[in-house]
Amino acid sequence: MAPLAWAICCLLGGSLLCGGIHRPGPSVPRLQLSYRDLLSSNRSAIFLGPRGSLDLRAMYLDEYRDRLFLGGRDVLYSLRLDQGWPDSREVLWPPQPGQKEECVRKGRDLLTECANFVRLLQPYNRTHLLACGTGAFQPTCTLITVGHRGEHVLHLEPSSMESGRGRCPHEPSRPFASTSVDGALYTGLTADFLGREPMIFRSGGSRPALRSDSDQSLLNDPRFVMATRIPDNSDQDNDKVYFFFSETVPSPDGSPGRVTVSRVGRVCVNDAGGQRVLVSKWSSFLKARLVCSVPGPGGAETHFDHLEDVFLLWPKAGKSLEVYALFSAVSTVFQGFAVCVYHMADIWKVFNGPFAHRDGPQHQWGPYGGKVPFPRPGVCPSKMTAQPGRPFGSTKDYPDEVLQFVRAHPLMFRPVRPQRGRPVLVKTQLAQQLLQIVVDRVEAEDGTYDVIFLGTDSGSVLKVIALQAGDSAEPEEVVLEELQVFKMPAPITEMEISVKRQMLYVGSQLGVAQLRLHQCETYGSACAECCLARDPYCAWDGASCTRYRPNPSKRRFRRQDILHGNPALQCLDQSQEEEAAGLVAATTVYGMEHNSTFLECLPKSPQAAVHWFLQRPGDERPDRVKTDERVLQTEQGLLFRRLSHLDAGTYTCTTLEHGFSQTVVRLALEVIVASQLDSLFPLEPRQEEPPVRRGLASAPPKAWYKDILQLIGFANLPRVDEYCERVWCRGIGEHSGSWSRGKQAKGKGWVGMELGKKVKSRVQAERNRTPREVEAT
Numbered sequence: 080m081a082p083l084a085w086a087i088c089c090l091l092g093g094s095l096l097c098g099g100i101h102r103p104g105p106s107v108p109r110l111q112l113s114y115r116d117l118l119s120s121n122r123s124a125i126f127l128g129p130r131g132s133l134d135l136r137a138m139y140l141d142e143y144r145d146r147l148f149l150g151g152r153d154v155l156y157s158l159r160l161d162q163g164w165p166d167s168r169e170v171l172w173p174p175q176p177g178q179k180e181e182c183v184r185k186g187r188d189l190l191t192e193c194a195n196f197v198r199l200l201q202p203y204n205r206t207h208l209l210a211c212g213t214g215a216f217q218p219t220c221t222l223i224t225v226g227h228r229g230e231h232v233l234h235l236e237p238s239s240m241e242s243g244r245g246r247c248p249h250e251p252s253r254p255f256a257s258t259s260v261d262g263a264l265y266t267g268l269t270a271d272f273l274g275r276e277p278m279i280f281r282s283g284g285s286r287p288a289l290r291s292d293s294d295q296s297l298l299n300d301p302r303f304v305m306a307t308r309i310p311d312n313s314d315q316d317n318d319k320v321y322f323f324f325s326e327t328v329p330s331p332d333g334s335p336g337r338v339t340v341s342r343v344g345r346v347c348v349n350d351a352g353g354q355r356v357l358v359s360k361w362s363s364f365l366k367a368r369l370v371c372s373v374p375g376p377g378g379a380e381t382h383f384d385h386l387e388d389v390f391l392l393w394p395k396a397g398k399s400l401e402v403y404a405l406f407s408a409v410s411t412v413f414q415g416f417a418v419c420v421y422h423m424a425d426i427w428k429v430f431n432g433p434f435a436h437r438d439g440p441q442h443q444w445g446p447y448g449g450k451v452p453f454p455r456p457g458v459c460p461s462k463m464t465a466q467p468g469r470p471f472g473s474t475k476d477y478p479d480e481v482l483q484f485v486r487a488h489p490l491m492f493r494p495v496r497p498q499r500g501r502p503v504l505v506k507t508q509l510a511q512q513l514l515q516i517v518v519d520r521v522e523a524e525d526g527t528y529d530v531i532f533l534g535t536d537s538g539s540v541l542k543v544i545a546l547q548a549g550d551s552a553e554p555e556e557v558v559l560e561e562l563q564v565f566k567m568p569a570p571i572t573e574m575e576i577s578v579k580r581q582m583l584y585v586g587s588q589l590g591v592a593q594l595r596l597h598q599c600e601t602y603g604s605a606c607a608e609c610c611l612a613r614d615p616y617c618a619w620d621g622a623s624c625t626r627y628r629p630n631p632s633k634r635r636f637r638r639q640d641i642l643h644g645n646p647a648l649q650c651l652d653q654s655q656e657e658e659a660a661g662l663v664a665a666t667t668v669y670g671m672e673h674n675s676t677f678l679e680c681l682p683k684s685p686q687a688a689v690h691w692f693l694q695r696p697g698d699e700r701p702d703r704v705k706t707d708e709r710v711l712q713t714e715q716g717l718l719f720r721r722l723s724h725l726d727a728g729t730y731t732c733t734t735l736e737h738g739f740s741q742t743v744v745r746l747a748l749e750v751i752v753a754s755q756l757d758s759l760f761p762l763e764p765r766q767e768e769p770p771v772r773r774g775l776a777s778a779p780p781k782a783w784y785k786d787i788l789q790l791i792g793f794a795n796l797p798r799v800d801e802y803c804e805r806v807w808c809r810g811i812g813e814h815s816g817s818w819s820r821g822k823q824a825k826g827k828g829w830v831g832m833e834l835g836k837k838v839k840s841r842v843q844a845e846r847n848r849t850p851r852e853v854e855a856t
C-alpha cells in the first residue's frame with residue numbers, strides 16, 4: 080500500500096480546501112466491505128452445509144458448550160466454535176413416513192412446504208436440546224442428544240418424538256417466538272393448520288399446560304418476534320415471560336379499517352390458570368403498546384409500528400435492562416426504519432399503571448376508573464399476594480372477579496415510550512430493508528457506546544453508532560461499516576452475538592456466517608484514519624489501529640475520538656511524523672492521445688470529499704483540475720473523454736474528511752501520441768481466439784486487444800486483475816461444505832481466462848518498459 084501523506088488542511092491548504100465542500104452525509108457507510116473482502120481478510124467464515132445451501136430456519140448459539148446448532152430442511156447441524164476450522168456434525172430428520180404424501184394431498188406444495196423444516200432449537204437439559212420441525216405440516220418435536228460440554232455428538236432420540244402442535248408452526252416461514260423456562264416451552268404462534276388460531280402456549284416441564292383464551296381481544300393477528308423470561312425482582316415467584324409482537328387491530332379511534340401496533344405482553348411463569356374461570360388458560364396475560372415515533376411539525380408524529388426485531392441488552396449489576404427494538408413504517412408515502420430503546424423499568428411502570436377500558440366497540444379507550452380487585456390482575460402469586468390472611472398462593476386461588484377482570488382488560492392504558500421519547504436511529508429512503516438487530520455495549524476512551532448491528536434483506540450487516548451530544552439534541556448517526564456477509568442478496572433471518580468471542584453469527588436461508596465484530600487494521604495504517612473511523616472498538620496505539628481495551632492499571636497511550644472523530648486533536652504529532660515520512664510516490668501511467676482515459680482514485684471513505692490537483696512539467700505548484708465536458712470527475716476517478724498531450728503531468732487525488740486532507744494517489748500521466756501506438760501493439764498470432772463475449776468475437780485480434788486496453792485504460796493497469804475477473808471469471812462456484820476462509824474455489828474457467836492472463840502479462844510487460852524503450856521499438 081502506498082504510504083499516506085497527511086496534512087491538516089486548514090494549516091497547509093488554507094481556505095481553498097476548507098471552504099464550500101460538499102460531502103455525503105454520515106449515513107453512508109464509512110467502510111464498505113464486499114463478500115470477498117470479508118473472506119480474504121478472515122473477517123468472516125461461511126458455513127453452507129455439504130449441499131451448498133442450508134435452507135436455514137433455526138439457529139441456537141450455545142455459549143456454554145461453545146457450539147452453534149442449526150436447523151434446516153430435514154436436517155440439523157452442530158458446529159464447534161472453539162476450533163480454528165470448526166468441524167460439523169449432521170443429523171438427518173425427514174418427516175415421518177407418509178407425512179409428505181398427506182401434506183401434498185391436503186393441497187400443500189411438495190417442494191416448499193412438505194418437508195420437515197426445523198424451526199425451533201431450545202436448551203432442554205445439560206445433555207439435550209429440544210428441536211421442533213414443521214413435519215410436512217404436522218409439527219413434530221424431539222429431543223436431541225448433544226452431549227456434555229467438550230463432547231461433540233449430535234443424534235436424535237427417536238423415542239422422544241411427539242407432536243409439536245402448539246410449539247412450532249405448521250408453515251416453514253410464519254413468524255413465531257418461543258423460549259424455554261424450567262423445562263417448559265413458552266411459544267407465541269398460530270397453532271392450527273390454516274394459521275388462523277393465534278395463541279401463547281405453554282407445554283412440557285412440571286407446570287400445567289396453558290393456552291390463551293380464544294377471545295379475539297387478546298391477540299389480533301399477531302406476528303411474534305421474541306419471547307424471553309425476565310425477572311421482575313429478586314423474588315423468583317414474580318418471574319414473567321415477555322412476548323414482543325405486533326398486532327393488527329381495529330382503528331383505535333373507531334374509524335373503519337385496521338392498523339398495526341406493536342406490543343409487549345407477559346404471563347407469569349407460575350401461572351396455573353383459574354379454578355372455575357379461565358381453566359387451563361392464562362390468568363395473568365396483559366399487554367401494552369410499544370410506541371416508537373418521531374415528533375413532526377404541528378404535533379403530528381410519524382409512527383413506526385411494525386416490530387421487526389428485539390434485542391435485550393442485559394446490564395451490569397444494578398442497572399435496568401434495556402430493550403432495543405427495530406421497527407418499520409410502511410405507507411404509500413413513506414418507508415422507513417427506526418430503532419427505539421426502552422428501559423425495562425418503564426415497561427413495568429406501564430403494567431403497574433391504569434388498565435385500558437371502553438364501554439363498547441364503538442367507544443373510545445380510556446383509563447379504567449373503577450375499583451381494581453385484589454390481587455391486582457396480572458400479578459403473579461408470590462410473597463406479596465400470599466401474606467397472612469390473604470391466601471393467594473396460586474392463581475387457582477384468585478377470586479373469579481380478578482380473573483374476569485384480567486380477561487376483560489388485557490390491555491394497559493398507557494403505552495410504553497422509548498428513552499428520550501424518540502428513536503435513537505431513524506433510516507429512511509434505504510435501498511434495503513432492516514430485519515435484525517443486535518447491540519454491543521462497548522467501552523471506549525471517551526465513554527460507553529452502543530454499537531448497533533443491523534441485518535438487512537440483502538445479506539449485509541450495517542454497523543452503526545448513534546451519538547448523543549446533548550440531552551435534547553437529535554442523535555447523530557454514524558454508519559461505521561457495511562459488511563456484505565452473503566454473496567447473494569438473501570434476507571438475514573438470524574443474528575446472535577457472542578461478546579465472549581467478539582463474534583456475530585449471522586444466518587440467512589443460504590447458510591451462516593461467523594463475523595468478527597471489528598477488524599481495526601482495515602481502517603488503515605495512519606493515526607488519522609483510525610481516528611476518522613470513529614469505531615469504539617478501535618484506537619491508535621502509536622503504531623497501528625488496534626482493538627481498544629480499557630485498562631486503567633496499564634495506561635498505554637491510546638488515541639480515539641468517537642464523539643467528534645477529530646484527528647486534528649488526536650493525531651497532530653502523528654500526522655507530522657507521517658508527513659515527514661514523505662509524500663506519496665507518483666506512479667507513472669500512460670494514456671493514448673485522442674483516446675479516453677481514466678485515472679482512478681477510490682477513497683476509503685465515501686464520506687470524504689475528493690479533489691484532483693495537476694502539476695504540469697515546469698509548473699511551480701499544483702493547481703485544481705478544471706473539469707468540463709471533456710474532463711469529468713466521477714465517483715471512481717477522473718475521466719478524460721479525449722486525451723490531449725497537454726493533459727500530461729502529475730495528478731494528485733486528495734480527500735477531505737472532518738477537516739483532514741489525505742493524498743490517496745499520485746499519478747504521473749504520460750500521453751502517448753498516436754504515432755507511437757502501432758509499434759506498441761503489433762498483430763497477435765492468429766491461433767488465439769478472442770473470448771465469445773461482449774461482441775468482441777468477430778473483431779480481429781488486434782482490435783479486440785486494443786478494445787480491452789481501452790476499456791481498462793492504461794491508467795488502470797493495477798486493476799487488470801479485477802477486470803479479468805469481471806469479464807472472464809464470473810460465475811465460478813463458491814466453496815461450500817465447510818467453513819471457507821478466504822479461499823476462492825477455482826472452478827471451471829473458460830477460454831477467456833487464459834486470454835485474460837495473456838493480456839495481463841502483456842500489459843505488465845508494457846508497464847515495465849520505460850517510455851524511452853517504447854520510443855525505441
Ligand SMILES: *[C@@H]1O[C@H](CO)[C@@H](O)[C@H](O)[C@H]1NC(C)=O
Nearest residue numbers: 119120121122163164820821
Ligand atoms: C486467515 O486465516 C488462515 C487460517 O487461519 C491463515 O492461514 C491466513 O493467513 C489468514 N489470513 C489473514 C489475511 O489473516
Ligand SMILES: *[C@@H]1O[C@H](CO)[C@@H](O)[C@H](O)[C@H]1NC(C)=O
Nearest residue numbers: 203204205206207222236239
Ligand atoms: C436430559 O433429559 C433426557 C431425557 O429426559 C435424559 O435422558 C437425560 O438423562 C437428561 N440429562 C441430564 C443431564 O439430566
Ligand SMILES: CC(=O)N[C@H]1CO[C@H](CO)[C@@H](O)[C@@H]1O
Nearest residue numbers: 671672673674675721753756
Ligand atoms: C475513441 C477513440 O478516439 N479511439 C481511438 C484510440 O486511438 C486509436 C489509435 O490512434 C484510434 O484508432 C481510435 O479511434
